Amino acid sequence: MAKLVRAYAFCNNEVAYLAWQANGRIDGCLGFMITRIHLDSGERRVLPTWVAFKTQSNAYWEEQDTSVWPVQKFSWRDLTLRRSRNTLGSRTGALRVKYEIRPVGLHKPGRAPVPPSATGQPGKYTGKPIPLFFCGAAIETNEITATTDFGAVSAAFNNGILSTQFLRKQLQTARGKAPSLKLVKARMATPSDPLRGYLAGDILPLLRTLFERAAAERGTVYLALYELSDPELIELLLQHQQRLRLILSTAGNLEHKVKGQRQVEWDTTNADARKRLRKLMRSRLQDRMFNNSSHIGHNKFAVLVVAKAPIAVWTGSTNWTSTGLCAQTNNCIVFESKRLAATYLEYWKSLHADEQPVPKPLSRPNSADQGPALRESNMRPGRAALSNKSGQSDVWFSPNTETTASPATRTVPPDLAVVFDCMRQAKQAILFLVFNPGRTAAEAGDFEDVNTAVSAALTLGRNAPHLTVLGAISDPTALPGYQAPPRRKKGAPKPTQKGPKIPLPAIFRAPGAPKVLFIRAAALRDIVGDLQRELLSAGHAIIHDKIVVIDPMSKDDCVVITGSHNLGFKASYANDENLLIIRKNQPLALAYATHVLDVYDHYKFRAVQEEITRESMQSNKPRDVPTGHGLLETTDSWQDKYFDAARPPELPYFTG
Secondary structure, three states, X not given: OOOEEEEEEEEOOOOEEEEEEEOOOOOOEEEEEEEEEEOOOOOEEEOEEOOOEOOOEOOOOOOEEOOOOOEOOOEEEEOOOOEOOOOOOEOOOOEEEEEEEEEEEOOOOOOOEOOOOOOOOOOOOEOOOOOXXXXXXXXXXXXXXXXXXXXXXXXXXXOOOOOOHHHHHHHOXXXXXXXXXXXXXXXXXXXXXXXXXXXXXXXXXXXXXXXXXXXXXXXXXXXXXOOEOOHHHHHHHHHOHHHEEEEEEOOOEEEEEEOOEEEEEEOOOOHHHHHHHHHHHHHHEEEEOOOOOOOOEOOOEEEEEEOOEEEXXXXXXXXXXXXXXXXXXXXXXXEOOHHHHHHHHHHHHHHHHOOOOOOOOXXXXXXXXXXXXXXXXXXXXXXXXXXXXXXXXXXXXXXXXXXXXXXXXXXXXXXXXXXXXXXXXXXXXXXXXXXXXXXOOOOOOOOOOOOEXXXXXXXXXXXXXXXXXXXXXXXXXXXXXXXXXXXXXXXOXXXXXXXXXXXXXXXXXXXOOOOEEEEEOOOOOOOEEOEOOOOOOOOOOOEXXXXXXXXXXXXXXXXXXXXXXXXXXXXXXOOEEEEEEEEOOHHHHHHHHHHHHHHHHHHHHHHHHHHHHHHHHHOOOOOOOOEOOOOEOOOHHXXXXXXXXXOOOHHHHHHO
């Protein structure tokens, strides 16, 4: 008789990811009951669920648990490890847990009944209850600890996904409608709002640490920022301005016409913060005003200096905006490393010395471009062996090419050459999250920018069929297979579009490479089962991380690549950027892998729905959308896809 044979868990500061394996189809299994065991208190918590059986309906998204509605998958994300999905409350401090996974199904002789739910809400759904019975022995995962602490490195990830039924419930969104963008923006820009705190997660506390330490230890923070508009973060800088040296770049622009002439107003995002800080900081604030579409000062990092010695550095992908904190997926990371902090401080000084002409007024266009001295100094990596067996780190800064413009023939920039070499050395898996590194061809001969992490991952996945290669992409133009619409000829009338537009592709599968799967961010635009319409974004970026994780299950081979760098060519030749490559810190690699899988798994279901809608619209056949009931199968047929050639590519890797 088939049974569960292994289970594994890993986590970061917010989410746990579980994967398990059976040695065959479990007869009569309707899914799995999952119990979280708190090792310090002994508490046992059956994990909550919201998706009902097809013969039931959970129209108002009320919580039950996996003893009522079991998990019909062989993997699961515990989104409630730290945070409640009902009250916006959270557990603080490091949290040690493990999980018990047990198959459940319909009644058969000899099967014991599943005890009544202690946390479910009888009567909160419609349809006849389905009594469940244990149909196999339980299996336990390894122990894990939810924390931001990974030795000499601290890392945090936010909860910045808006396309959730959870957000609908918190906003009390009317059925049939998507959440209000105006309301979401207002709440995430209000510092005291608990929804803002939920979405931002531990990024805010970790971000504050360097400034609090500077005040306590009489230190100075050297800071380089791209976007700065979040009211709470502006107040943080104003509070600590006497201990701050800031390089603030251009961010945001507004195009308008004056007497028929096109004009662009620059720095619309940062103008207010810049004005307020200038009054107090004066010369300790340097304006880095590119004010053109060719270059951006895309850094977000801070160096803590105490008694003239750099001791710690904060960086990551998180822009200092309410959207960056709450409405995009992002990460931040802090290193307790004098060597690495010194390297970042030297880069800060090089940026400061690379002074750009300041337009008057600041909103005027500018022809600013980074100089040759800065470019040359960035052509070599900085290195630091991290303490407490926390691995080693290389850091690259941009721009790091001799040319100041995109050349016709693109040679690989030195930072990306190292990234691609790390990816080529992958033995088992490459996972990634990207915003928009550049165009990627689906087939040879198509237009593509080969100098992107997505292109490299696709090439490696095709050439090494044993590799598990998966990732999630924010911008549709970066998904392989994207085709730009034909350009309208000058003078030709604008095409008229009646009805909704056909969605762009949302899933890419590489022919002949079954372990390669890329998806893009999407939201539910149709009602599916009990699931209502969702809000996709509060701006252009949705997935804003720039992450590659290589072989996270290997202590010796694991690599994490992160920072502000978009992992494409333009970031290396045109922008101010920083890019980190961290080796041999497996707890950190597993934390970043958890974040990748969390984002990937969330958008995968929505990408599938997007593809179904796309296919129906292309064929002019109305989509047969199941509505008004749950999505769980009432037979054990849901297991079929896990035991054929098309099973999810990540499961064999994470369960051995």
